[in-house]
Amino acid sequence: EVQLVESGGGLVKPGGSLRLSCAASGFTFSNYMMNWVRQAPGKELEWVSSINSISNYIYYADSVKGRFTISRDNAKNSLYLQMNTLRAEDTAVYYCARAFGDYWGQGTLVTVSS
Amino acid sequence: DVQMTQSPSSLSASVGDRVTITCQASQDISNYLNWYQQKPGKAPKLLIYDASNLETGVSSRFSGSGSGTDFTFTISSLQPEDIAIYYCQQDDNLPYTFGQGTKLEIK
DSSP states (O other), X not given: OOEEEEEOOXXXXXXXXXXXXXXXXXXXXXXXXXXXXXXXXXXXXXXXXXXXXXXXXXXXXXXXXTTEEEEEETTTTEEEEEEOSOOGGGOEEEEEEETTTTEEOOOEEEEEOO | OOOEEEEOSEEEEOTTOOEEEEEEESSOOTXXXXXXXXXXXXXXXXXXXXXXXXXXXXXXXXXXXXXXXXXXXXXXXXXXXXXXXXXXXXXSSSSOOXXXXXXXXXX
């Protein structure tokens, strides 16, 4: 069974940092592009960042470019999102998603507030 | 980025009704169009991929059609458990953009 489990969310002050993790199981992690998608409270889904299977292609939405860094460790079946210089508008549930979105984690809430 | 325009933004229908949601892409995306269902507090769930293919385990009352720029999602007979927000998504080009969602309610 495919499972994606996010962790690392929480409350952080504007300008602060957080590192999200996504632990994958039930499939060959190293074969798949992986992604972070977020959803602000009551809002639609926003594709944030993608990384291909061997980490040589990375995409960032303009809204996070220069502040967020996606990475993966195929030996540990894990995906990461380092989030720096956080802003109030980054407040959202962050989901880890496989490939185009065939499987999603349960999400982790990031709240940026003073 | 490919813009996805979904309509209507909300819809109220009765149990047993046929429900249709449309999605229009800002450019030709062939059949790279997916439909998701999201219930409160939950992650999106894939229902339809590649415009018309039913994901394994999903009820056959859900269906999709279309290609190019115009797509349709249909629930053949609305059930109470179908109350959710439905999103279209293109996966032709990164970022894999979503429509703004259709909130489906029971009349």
